[in-house]
Amino acid sequence: MAGTSDPQQNHILHALPQPERDRLFPYLKLVALPLGKVLYESGDTLRHIYFPTDSIISLLYVLKDGASAEIAVVGNDGAIGVALFMGGETTTNRAIVQSAGSAYRLTGARLKREFERHGEMLHILLRYTQALITQMTQTAVCNRHHSVDQQLCRWLLLSLDRLSSDELTMTQELISNMLGVRREGVTEAAGKLQKLGVISYHRGRIKVLDRPRLEELSCECYSVVKQETDRLLPLRSPARPSLTRAAQAAHD
Amino acid sequence: MAGTSDPQQNHILHALPQPERDRLFPYLKLVALPLGKVLYESGDTLRHIYFPTDSIISLLYVLKDGASAEIAVVGNDGAIGVALFMGGETTTNRAIVQSAGSAYRLTGARLKREFERHGEMLHILLRYTQALITQMTQTAVCNRHHSVDQQLCRWLLLSLDRLSSDELTMTQELISNMLGVRREGVTEAAGKLQKLGVISYHRGRIKVLDRPRLEELSCECYSVVKQETDRLLPLRSPARPSLTRAAQAAHD
DNA sequence: GCCGCTGTGTACGCTGCAGTACATCTTCCG
DNA sequence: CGGAAGATGTACTGCAGCGTACACAGCGGC
Numbered sequence: 001m002a003g004t005s006d007p008q009q010n011h012i013l014h015a016l017p018q019p020e021r022d023r024l025f026p027y028l029k030l031v032a033l034p035l036g037k038v039l040y041e042s043g044d045t046l047r048h049i050y051f052p053t054d055s056i057i058s059l060l061y062v063l064k065d066g067a068s069a070e071i072a073v074v075g076n077d078g079a080i081g082v083a084l085f086m087g088g089e090t091t092t093n094r095a096i097v098q099s100a101g102s103a104y105r106l107t108g109a110r111l112k113r114e115f116e117r118h119g120e121m122l123h124i125l126l127r128y129t130q131a132l133i134t135q136m137t138q139t140a141v142c143n144r145h146h147s148v149d150q151q152l153c154r155w156l157l158l159s160l161d162r163l164s165s166d167e168l169t170m171t172q173e174l175i176s177n178m179l180g181v182r183r184e185g186v187t188e189a190a191g192k193l194q195k196l197g198v199i200s201y202h203r204g205r206i207k208v209l210d211r212p213r214l215e216e217l218s219c220e221c222y223s224v225v226k227q228e229t230d231r232l233l234p235l236r237s238p239a240r241p242s243l244t245r246a247a248q249a250a251h252d
Numbered sequence: 253m254a255g256t257s258d259p260q261q262n263h264i265l266h267a268l269p270q271p272e273r274d275r276l277f278p279y280l281k282l283v284a285l286p287l288g289k290v291l292y293e294s295g296d297t298l299r300h301i302y303f304p305t306d307s308i309i310s311l312l313y314v315l316k317d318g319a320s321a322e323i324a325v326v327g328n329d330g331a332i333g334v335a336l337f338m339g340g341e342t343t344t345n346r347a348i349v350q351s352a353g354s355a356y357r358l359t360g361a362r363l364k365r366e367f368e369r370h371g372e373m374l375h376i377l378l379r380y381t382q383a384l385i386t387q388m389t390q391t392a393v394c395n396r397h398h399s400v401d402q403q404l405c406r407w408l409l410l411s412l413d414r415l416s417s418d419e420l421t422m423t424q425e426l427i428s429n430m431l432g433v434r435r436e437g438v439t440e441a442a443g444k445l446q447k448l449g450v451i452s453y454h455r456g457r458i459k460v461l462d463r464p465r466l467e468e469l470s471c472e473c474y475s476v477v478k479q480e481t482d483r484l485l486p487l488r489s490p491a492r493p494s495l496t497r498a499a500q501a502a503h504d
Numbered sequence: 505g506c507c508g509c510t511g512t513g514t515a516c517g518c519t520g521c522a523g524t525a526c527a528t529c530t531t532c533c534g
Numbered sequence: 535c536g537g538a539a540g541a542t543g544t545a546c547t548g549c550a551g552c553g554t555a556c557a558c559a560g561c562g563g564c
Contacts, residue, residue, distance in 0.1 A: 061393045064472055069396045071389045086382035087375055088484050092476060093389060118370050123339055130338035133385060137323045137345060140392035141313045144321045144432040147520075171541065180396040182522060187542060203530065203541055220316055224344060232340050400551075423511060434552060439512060455511055455560065506564090513558075521550090528543070534536095 075162025307353025327414025
C-alpha cells in the first residue's frame with residue numbers, strides 16, 4: 001500500500017532546487033498512511049509536515065456537536081501542516097487520511113530550520129499556502145450556494161486529480177462526512193450520476209466513466225481552484241510551456 | 253470620517269518592534285475608505301497592503317451568477333492583501349469597505365522589501381495569515397451547518413469587535429450580501445433579535461443593546477475564531493492581563 | 505406638500521435537505 | 535451455511551430558506 005517511494009512525486013518537493021534537495025532529502029522519512037489515520041487533531045501541537053506522494057489527506061473541521069465539513073483536500077500537490085511555518089503550531093482542524101498511500105515527512109524543527117534560511121522552500125510553501133486558502137474560500141462559498149449534486153461532482157474531481165487511477169475507494173458514508181451532508185443525500189446524488197453513466201460504483205469502489213461530463217455537472221468551484229492552483233504552483237518539468245509559466249517568469 | 257490617524261491603532265503595525273517601525277512608518281500613507289469602496293477586485297494585481305485603523309473591510313467572493321458570500325472580515329486587527337507576500341499577487345476575492353473609516357497602506361514593493369529582510373514583520377504577517385485562515389475555514393463550516401439567525405449574530409459580533417462603538421451603519425440588504433442569503437432572511441432574523449431586545453435598528457443603523465445575549469445566540473464559530481485570533485496575535489501594551497496574555501507568555 | 509427613493513415588513517408557494525425509519529444486498533467470519 | 539456487520543436503496547415528514555410579489559414607512563428633493 002505504501003506504493004513507490006520517490007519524494008519527487010510530491011510537487012512541492014519536486015519543485016525544490018538542487019541545494020535544498022541535498023539538504024532536506026536525507027531527513028525525509030517515508031511513512032505509510034492507512035485509510036482513516038488521523039495525522040493530527042484540532043488543537044494538537046504539530047510535530048511534522050507531511051508531503052503526500054500517492055495518498056490523499058482531508059482537512060476536516062469538526063463542530064462541537066459532531067457535525068463535520070471538509071475544508072480542503074491535499075494530495076501530492078501539497079503539504080499537511082502549514083501551521084508549523086505560519087507560526088501557530090496548532091490549527092483548528094483535523095487531518096485525516098482519505099485515501100491510503102504514503103507520504104514523506106519532516107520534523108517541525110527541521111522544517112523551521114530550513115524555513116529560516118529563506119530559500120526557495122519558503123517561497124514555494126507560501127505559494128502553496130495561498131493555493132490552499134483559495135481552496136478553503138471556495139469551499140466556503142460552495143457550501144453556501146451549491147447543491148449536494150454539484151458538490152459531489154466537485155469532490156470526486158478533487159479526489160481524482162490526486163490519484164493516478166480513475167477509481168477511488170470511498171464509501172458514501174465517508175463522503176457524506178466530508179461534504180457535511182447526510183449519507184442519504186450522497187446516495188441520491190451518486191445514484192443520479194450512476195444513471196447518467198458518469199460513474200459506476202459498488203460498495204465503496206467508485207469508478208469514473210465520463211470525466212468530461214463530471215466536470216460539466218460540477219459547479220464552477222472545481223475549475224476555479226484548479227486554475228488558481230496551477231497558476232500558483234506550475235509544474236516544472238514535463239509541463240507544457242503554458243501561460244502560467246510565462247507568468248511565473250515575469251514574477252521572478 | 254477619516255478619524256484619528258495613529259498607525260498603531262492597527263494591531264499589526266502596533267506589534268512591530270522599533271527598528272521595523274522606523275523603517276516602515278515613513279512610507280505609510282493614510283487613506284480614507286468610504287463605504288462600498290472596492291480595494292481590489294477578484295483577479296486584480298494587488299498594488300498595496302492596507303492596515304485598517306477604524307475601517308472594516310470584507311473579503312467577498314462573488315460567483316459567476318452574481319451570488320456572493322463573505323469569507324472573512326478584517327479590521328484594525330489585520331491587513332488586506334496577504335496575497336502580496338504569499339507570492340500570488342492576485343486573489344480570487346473582492347475586498348470591499350463594509351464600514352467607512354481609514355487605513356494605512358504600503359506599496360507592494362515596499363512590503364516585499366521589508367519581507368525579504370525576514371524580520372519581525374514576516375513572522376507577524378504569517379501569524380496573522382493563519383488567523384485569517386482560521387476565520388475562513390470557520391466560515392466554510394458555518395455556511396454548511398448553522399442557521400441564518402446564528403450567522404447574523406456571529407456577523408454582528410465580528411463587526412462590533414472591529415468598531416469602537418456599539419452601533420453600526422449597515423442596511424439589511426448589505427448584510428444579506430455578506431452572508432450570502434436573501435434580504436428577507438436578514439429582516440426576519442433581525443426582527444427576532446429586535447423583539448428579544450438584543451438589538452435595535454432603524455434604517456441602516458443597528459445598535460447592540462445586549463451583547464452577552466448576542467454571544468449566547470451566536471453559533472460557536474464566533475468564539476472559536478476570536479480565541480484563535482487572540483492566541484495567534486496577542487495584544488501587547490494597554491491590554492488587560494487576561495488569559496490571552498498568559499498564553500502569550502507561554503509561547504515566547 | 506407631493507413625489508420618488510431607499511429601507512423594511514409580510515406573505516405564499518416551492519424545493520432541497522435534515523431527520524428518521526426500514527428494507528435490501530454484499531461481504532466476511534465462524 | 536448461517537448470521538452479523540457493512541454498504542446502499544427508498545420512503546415519508548418537517549422545516550429552513552429561496553424566489554417572488556407587494557405594501558408601507560421614513561427621508562430627501564423639488
